[in-house]
Amino acid sequence: MTTTHSTDSTAAPVANNDLIYQLDDTPAFAPAIFAALQHVLASFVGIITPTLIIGGVLGLGAYVPYLVSMALFVSGLGTFIQAKRIGPVGSGLLCLQGTSFGFLSVILSAGFIVKGRGGNEEEILSTIFGVCFCAAFVEIAFSQFINKLRRVITPVVTGTIICLMGLSLIKVAMTDIAGGFGAPDLGALHHLGLGGLVLATIVILNRFPSQVVRLSAVIIGLVLGFGVAWYTGKVDFANMADVPLVSIPVPFKYGFNFDWVAFVPIAVIFLITPLETAGDLTANSIISKQPVKGPLYMRRIKSGVLADGCNSAIAAMFNSLPMTTFSQNNGVIQLTGVASRHVAFYIAGILVLLGLFPAVGAVLQLMPKPVLGGATLIMFGTVAVAGIKILTEAGLHRRNVLIVAISLGLGLGVAAVPEVLSQMPDALKNIFGSPITIGAFSAILLNIFLPEEHLELEENDYDPEAHLHTVLQNPQNDSATAMPSTNRDTLNAAPRTS
Template identity: 55%
Template sequence: MSQHHILYALEDRPSFMISLTAAVQHVLASFIGVVTPTLIIASALGLQAEVPYLVSMALLVTGIGTFIQTRGFGPVGSGLVAIQGTSFAFISALLMVGTTIKARGGSNDDILAMMLGVCFWGAFVEIILSQFIQQIKRVITPITTGVVIIAIGISLIKVGMTDLAGGFNSDSFGSVTNLSLGLGVLLVIIYFNAHKNRWLRLSAIFIGMFVGTIMAWFAGITDFSNLTSLPLFSFPQPFKYGFHFDWALFLPIALIYFFTAIETAGDLTANSLFCQLPIKGDKYLKRIRAGILGDGINSLLAAVFCTFPNTTFGQNNGVIQMTGIASRKVGYFVAAVFVVLGVFPFIGAILQAIPKPVLGGATLVMFSMVAVGGVKILTCEPLNQRNSLITACSLGMGLGVMMVGNLLSQLPPWLGNIFVSPVTTAGLTAIVLSLVLPDAEQPQIPAESLEATK
């Protein structure tokens, strides 16, 4: 990103209103990503009664984790505006854990106790891995991180487009109303983001979602009826559902923690790029180490306070790129907003009631910007024969897994759950090829051979 695209750099301190406006856009970009994994897991396992508390804790821990990651405490936290949130990567593995406990006759409390127990111990995989960044820096290169970021962006695009059409399992999926509403929001955001007025540019996402919600209200597809059944306050209760552990159920979770560490490295690399910080060298590796350690600590806190593993969200890099605001101060505002949303459930429910086509129209462009960020990272190194081969094979494997849904149906469930994510598949392929393929761009030709050709 060139300098003129940055309005406020990392150390700048924009005014209260600018910071709040940017923070709200970050929250709107990531809110559904924070609560959706919890809603998916709860719906699949019949945990509807626990949903209000689980969602509140997801929002609260997101706020705490974002503050830790943004502020940085010694070796913990990247110091970037790296928004934390519930990771999608763990959904299938957690569902496997939950269905196993349910098949054994376990109660809802038993299901949650096992899921949170294995997630608690799994967080130590990421914590320990963060201390060996120097040893594995060979695989944390612009090529591997660029591939991971592109895979993240493209997989998120699928989520954004699905929301634009009405959301998963929607009765009106793909209707003219949904498509018109989502595309309308997208066009409003593009128009205001390209505007010369700085305030309109800063508020583009917010304006688009506000206009879309008003349009949805007149179309009769906005529902706020669930607000009356929510408690006024929600306070954290550590290990509310108990704490269980099983080695067989732990291993898939542990492996996914390993790959989310690589995913986090990619997200933080993109964030560094947008903040015009170096993405090579000792300072870069120190920042990545602190960020991955922050992810692990935040996932540990998530398990204690009864929510699912946290990770650094890639979609917020798109917000930074679109608004031009990379100030750390904005991260503090984002953390405060999420804490308030977690303590007061009805506020989060209002945002949750925003129609899916509105959210899809807003997030689609941001998710696409994430993929573009991955392309920018790739171009930091020349795409010679070796790098092109790594990129092509990794993206081919990752996107192939995403496009062919039953590709892994014959694998053991624990193995299939690991590779079902295009991010983990693409990332693992890139790492293996980076280690296996020779690093030299061209073979050295002996001097005698050169003389013979003259």
């Protein structure tokens, strides 16, 4: 008994050995701000890129700097709400909120509808933000029922969604390492060398026994990469003079318009993104050593999705795109070992300042794509591994393997060959063009309609103590030869009782 107690007491801390700061720990200012900076650097490009894409495609050039500032500002507000948990709103986890890529196609469609009617830039923006504000309440309403969908939000479904998140984003990281989308010298050796330098730096520092070194691995890798890029002439500060000093948030600055034709597809996406959010929150819970079943977990999912909807409404009010919980920051938690939700308050403050003072954000925009790619490759891979961990714990028996195989195949297949949807109506193409969306739908439907397998005996269900008791009581009926070999070894190794 003494030996067993000693073993258990030693093993208990090992379960949380990967975390330097637990969820409710309060780090000192220095480690907290250091961890916060790494989250900001990992997510900065993801926050502003949807705005840059929509501004470029819809020809909103003169408005883009202000829209980028507002994207950062509302990301800070949303991150604070998600981590602080104000009443029933917020998961209470170290989650970073940012503009969602999932809405790109439907928002572009809404913009083209207004543009086709002869609307100017401000009319386009007033319609986009007006429609997004109203559609956000679809997710707010949906969040109140999501905790009742336990048959839908199962480990095999969330594990598949999280896997798809990580795997589908790896293409983005690799493209950044190669130079970024549209780079004329995509795949040039100097791009690969820069990305490889950042990647190697983070890996090496992350294996150091020192917590301080591990905590700073990502930011040191990014700073080193940025410094090398600047030294070799790949960072240009020429356009910094045109950046305004301050951006003042003005609610519905461009007006408020509504269009039913634009509303419906955006509302549909607001019914899909909660599944992605649920997957992100589940991965975050796993990495943060929090439960992924039971009432606390379901309350976090419900409150986190509600926060997503509320933050999207706030984003539309302050002239930005819909919000979602970012998955790459789960990778930062894994790499730094800091899961404290108090770090999110520092992240929120930094993002708000970046939004109010765009000159600071403009410097970060100069970060070369290969530098970011070297860091995000590890983070996206970590997200995929978190999904794999959920799936293995759910049990990869024949039914679950079928669900995962089909869902991953459809999701990654659409990502690899988007032309497969080319003959579909635009509305369906917008919905199923996302690998996460089609994979999530597939996993949910298969999980609902494929019957559960009832195995008579699984190795994990075997109780060696009960079997030993039976053998001792009825030695003539010993069936130890029929048990799994691992359990036979356990019995054979056990001390014999006289």
